Structures are given as C-alpha cells and as structure tokens.
Amino acid sequence: MGKFEAALRQISGGDHLWGEHLKYILSGNERGAEIVDKMVNHFVGPLEGRRVLDIGCGYGGVCISAAKHGAFARGIEVGSSELEHFQLNLEDNGVKDVVNITFGDADDIEFMASLGKYDLVICDNVLEHVPDSHRLIYTIAEAMNEQSRCYVTVPNYLSLGQVLMECHNREFGLSLLNRFDAQELYEARGHYGRYSVGDYFDYNQYLALFAINGINAVNIVPIARDDQAMAEALDLLAQIKQKRANMRDDIAIERRAAEYVDHYIDRVERRLVELERSPTEWRRVEFFRDFMVQRFDFVGQIRTY
Numbered sequence: 117m118g119k120f121e122a123a124l125r126q127i128s129g130g131d132h133l134w135g136e137h138l139k140y141i142l143s144g145n146e147r148g149a150e151i152v153d154k155m156v157n158h159f160v161g162p163l164e165g166r167r168v169l170d171i172g173c174g175y176g177g178v179c180i181s182a183a184k185h186g187a188f189a190r191g192i193e194v195g196s197s198e199l200e201h202f203q204l205n206l207e208d209n210g211v212k213d214v215v216n217i218t219f220g221d222a223d224d225i226e227f228m229a230s231l232g233k234y235d236l237v238i239c240d241n242v243l244e245h246v247p248d249s250h251r252l253i254y255t256i257a258e259a260m261n262e263q264s265r266c267y268v269t270v271p272n273y274l275s276l277g278q279v280l281m282e283c284h285n286r287e288f289g290l291s292l293l294n295r296f297d298a299q300e301l302y303e304a305r306g307h308y309g310r311y312s313v314g315d316y317f318d319y320n321q322y323l324a325l326f327a328i329n330g331i332n333a334v335n336i337v338p339i340a341r342d343d344q345a346m347a348e349a350l351d352l353l354a355q356i357k358q359k360r361a362n363m364r365d366d367i368a369i370e371r372r373a374a375e376y377v378d379h380y381i382d383r384v385e386r387r388l389v390e391l392e393r394s395p396t397e398w399r400r401v402e403f404f405r406d407f408m409v410q411r412f413d414f415v416g417q418i419r420t421y
C-alpha cells in the first residue's frame with residue numbers, strides 16, 4: 117500500500133457513506149487512466165509534450181495518467197484534503213515533478229482564463245457540483261483552441277438507476293429534486309451530511325449548454341437497446357414503483373418528492389407506450405439514452421464554422 121492509500125485509510129470519514137466514497141477515491145487512478153487512454157486512442161492522439169487540464173481533479177488520477185503519457189498536466193481543485201492527498205498520490209507514482217497541482221476555484225472566470233489554453237480539457241464528475249454549470253462549460257470552452265478536445269462526464273439524473281439510488285448520496289428520488297429540496301429530503305431521512313449536488317440537466321440541455329458556448333459535443337457512452345436492456349428497464353421501473361408506494365405521506369418534503377416521482381413514472385410510461393406503438397430505432401435509442409444510460413461522457417471540440 118502506498119502513502120496515498122495509507123493516509124486515506126487513516127481518515128474515519130464520519131458519515132455512513134465514507135466506505136463507498138473511499139472506494140470511489142481509490143478507483144480514481146484507474147478511472148483517470150481509462151479516460152486518458154480513451155482520449156489518446158480515439159480523439160487526440162499521443163500526448164507527449166502536450167497540455168492537459170483536469171478541472172476538479174480530486175485526487176489526481178487523470179493528471180497522473182496524462183503525465184505518464186508525457187503531457188504537461190495541470191489539476192485544478194478547491195478541496196484542501198484532495199490536494200494534500202493528491203500530492204501523496206503523485207509521489208507514489210513517481211510523477212511529482214511533472215504535474216502542476218493548482219489550488220483554485222473553477223467558478224472564477226478570471227482565474228481560469230489566467231491558466232491559458234490546453235490540448236485536452238477534462239472535467240470528470242464535477243459539472244453537477246459547481247454553483248453554475250453553464251459558467252463552467254464557458255470556462256472549459258475558453259481553455260480550448262480549435263485543435264483541442266474536451267471530455268466531460270456527468271451522471272444522467274433521469275436514468276432509472278439514478279432515480280432509484282442517486283449516485284452521490286445513495287437515496288431514492290433525490291436526483292429528481294432541486295438542490296434545496298434534495299437537502300431537505302436528505303435531512304428528513306435522518307442524514308446530516310451536505311448534499312453536494314447543485315444542478316442536474318438532461319441530455320439535450322447539456323448539448324445546448326455546450327452549443328451556446330461554441331462546443332460541438334457528442335455522448336460516447338454506448339447505448340444498449342436489446343431485449344435484455346428492456347427487461348432491466350422494466351425491472352428498475354417496478355422497483356421505483358415499489359419504493360414510491362412505500363414513501364411516507366406524513367412528512368411534507370416526502371410528499372413533495374412523491375409528486376416528482378409520480379411525474380417521472382408517468383413520463384417513463386408514456387415513452388414506453390410510444391415505443392410500443394412505434395418501435396423505430398431512434399425511439400429505442402432515445403428511450404435507453406434518456407432512462408438507462410447512467411452517465412454521459414461528452415467529447416467536444418470548438419465549432420469552427
């Protein structure tokens with residue numbers, strides 16, 4: 117075990133989700149390497165001597181992998197614990213001197229502009245945590261030139277899996293609520309941590325946010341749409357209905373959340389009816405993209421026309 121993992125295992129975490137969170141943190145180097153390899157192999161080519169920016173870099177998995185590919189890598193992060201442990205992660209990986217760790221707020225447009233342009237800009241599971249997702253997409257666009265590519269990952273809050281269990285706080289129905297209601301619901305269920313998600317958007321809204329900022333983006337997460345995927349979707353929907361039936365009606369915020377869940381169930385069922393009436397390929401793609409893909413991986417480039 118390296119210094120990084122040993123230091124993390126010393127932390128007690130303090131809430132019921134720490135175990136899950138630790139697993140996520142410890143998977144960071146592998147996730148980072150997967151992202152960088154995918155971008156190198158399919159979208160940007162070799163990174164030797166090129167500039168990579170990871171916004172909201174957490175514990176540094178992306179930067180470490182990019183540095184191992186020979187890039188100049190910079191990670192931006194506001195969390196002091198993340199940065200402290202990132203340093204240990206760099207040391208364990210022998211790339212301490214070739215990665216620039218920068219403390220800073222990605223929401224600060226002037227600060228971000230001062231960092232210059234990059235060949236590859238990565239923003240992995242951060243967009244939903246900042247106060248203003250639109251501003252962050254603007255910032256990503258500003259850090260790119262015509263040859264750059266960006267890679268932006270966000271959870272799909274409308275997927276049946278996310279509705280059943282929101283990926284950050286692992287609660288039923290939370291992803292459907294705005295940040296204030298979600299916090300209230302989280303507390304009403306007896307938890308005291310902060311709900312760290314700001315806003316979620318759907319697929320078309322994200323594409324529009326990219327387009328407004330001059331980025332053409334595509335989702336590269338494969339969309340399974342066979343009979344097995346349909347059986348899984350129906351099973352998840354049945355689980356959601358079961359959870360909905362068990363929601364408490366003596367607490368105002370639970371009643372409000374139940375309305376959102378009802379609306380969501382109705383929306384999914386209407387789409388299923390449409391699909392049955394007119395089972396075209398594009399309807400299938402849209403159904404499974406909207407309700408089964410757990411996250412979107414957007415790859416984008418600056419529009420030049």
Ligand SMILES: C[S@@+](CC[C@H](N)C(=O)[O-])C[C@H]1O[C@@H](n2cnc3c(N)ncnc32)[C@H](O)[C@@H]1O
Pocket residue numbers: 144171172173174175177192193194195198220221222223239240241242245246247
């Ligand atoms: C879910 S974590 C993802 C970390 C990393 N990208 C990964 O996928 O492992 C979100 C990260 O974004 C960082 N973050 C949130 N708001 C930020 C901001 N305004 N500026 C810079 N970093 C931010 C958090 O501190 C946290 O490390």
